[in-house]
Amino acid sequence: MARVELRRVRKSYGEVEVIKGIDLDVQQGEFCVFVGPSGCGKSTLLRMISGLEPISDGDVVIGDEVVNDIPAADRGLAMVFQSYALYPHMSVRQNLSFGLENINTPKAEIRAKVDQVAKMLQIDTLLDRRPKDLSGGQRQRVAIGRAVVREPRVFLFDEPLSNLDAELRVEMRKEITGLHRRLENTMIYVTHDQVEAMTMADKIAVLRLGELEQFGKPLDLYNRPRNLFVAGFIGSPKMNFVAGRIDGDTLALDTGERMSLPATGFRYQPGQAVTLGIRPNHVTVGDDGPIRMTVASVEQLGGESYIYGTLGNGGAIALHLPGQAGAGTGEVLTIGADPAQIHLFDTESGLSLRTD
Incomplete structure (x- = not known):
């Protein structure tokens, strides 16, 4: 060898x-x-x-x-x-x-x-x-x-x-x-x-x-x-992306919604255009989530479920949940993610903003 x-x-x-x-x-x-x-x-x-x-x-x-x-x-x-x-x-x-x-x-x-x-x-x-x-x-x-x-x-x-x-x-x-x-x-x-x-x-x-x-x-x-391309290529289903802009300690999304940003782990500037990345298995469903999605289809595999839908700006989103999800087509879900599991990328360069 x-x-x-x-x-x-x-x-x-x-x-x-x-x-x-x-x-x-x-x-x-x-x-x-x-x-x-x-x-x-x-x-x-x-x-x-x-x-x-x-x-x-x-x-x-x-x-x-x-x-x-x-x-x-x-x-x-x-x-x-x-x-x-x-x-x-x-x-x-x-x-x-x-x-x-x-x-x-x-x-x-x-x-x-x-x-x-x-x-x-x-x-x-x-x-x-x-x-x-x-x-x-x-x-x-x-x-x-x-x-x-x-x-x-x-x-x-x-x-x-x-x-x-x-x-x-x-x-x-x-x-x-x-x-x-x-x-x-x-x-x-x-x-x-x-x-x-x-x-x-x-x-x-x-x-x-x-x-x-x-x-x-x-x-x-x-x-x-390292960048948006690798984030979208590695992982199945691929990572969800939502465009937004830094506004104080929140991320103003193109969907018209806002979500809190983690205090550490990323380096960004006020007003910077960024892209939020969330893997389908890191999306959480619950009433306290900051984002709303409309269910388009559900794939039930018995031990796991895949939910596909659209966001307020028409963008696609996918969820990978354990067990048998009860969501139906046309249903509106409130979703979010653990701040420790999100990714942020500079929209212009595509590079990750992670510092750790």
Whole structure:
């Protein structure tokens, strides 16, 4: 295993810059997830690390070596793709052993490694089948096994679960995180699904338009988002936002309502335009709340409920409540939030105003 460091890495296609000077340090043995919306550059960045895409500027460092000019095959990496990329005419055993055969590994060693990896991934009973005879989950296990058997310094995953159904994605998330615990290898994983990022990562890199918005532990990003983009991207359902302005020790909301501000924890100026952020699970319902909402729809899941509605200014709001909420469509609820759970952002820059 090895550390991966990016130093002011840039990528341009002609005059179009798609990766805009990213600095990132993935420590040895960490599971790092690149997450962001489509077109943010996360797959391009992964391909630059792998050597499949040349960089325009900066350095890619693996271990203690700058690998900018080293071919992909010589970087000691293994990549798992969204499309599985298995050889259809080969058996599972042949797919697993092919890479080792190409580097002239002794046959006995190949067989031992393949058998060990197949047993670990629970595909040892499938070794004589071909990919067309496997389910989607089994094919993905074979693709992962083909990477594991090479014993790489770093694993790279490019949206490997996107082709699987929801139930199988949950199962495969557990398997990949379990694999990381067993192997203790450095892993870099690309996804557009922030739930995957939150549940799998040691560290998350949130990307937007080729720039790194925030890098840190999942709960740090959830509890202390650096800006409005990260706050809205991390968390499901996403954070509620309401525009307003600082007026003394209160926040005058665009809905025409006011709410008290916490005495500490934020830095702001009188009259400053700010955006209030409240996560759906931090919204409280009660007669003493400062905000009114009109219920548009309710999703009852048995052990929890989601309520969606509109505010006085027409803005959308979502609530995530435990148990079975009794609200009905068209009902007006009075809501609020614990001041310790709110977020404030400067409306113009989008940056968090939190000081703690």
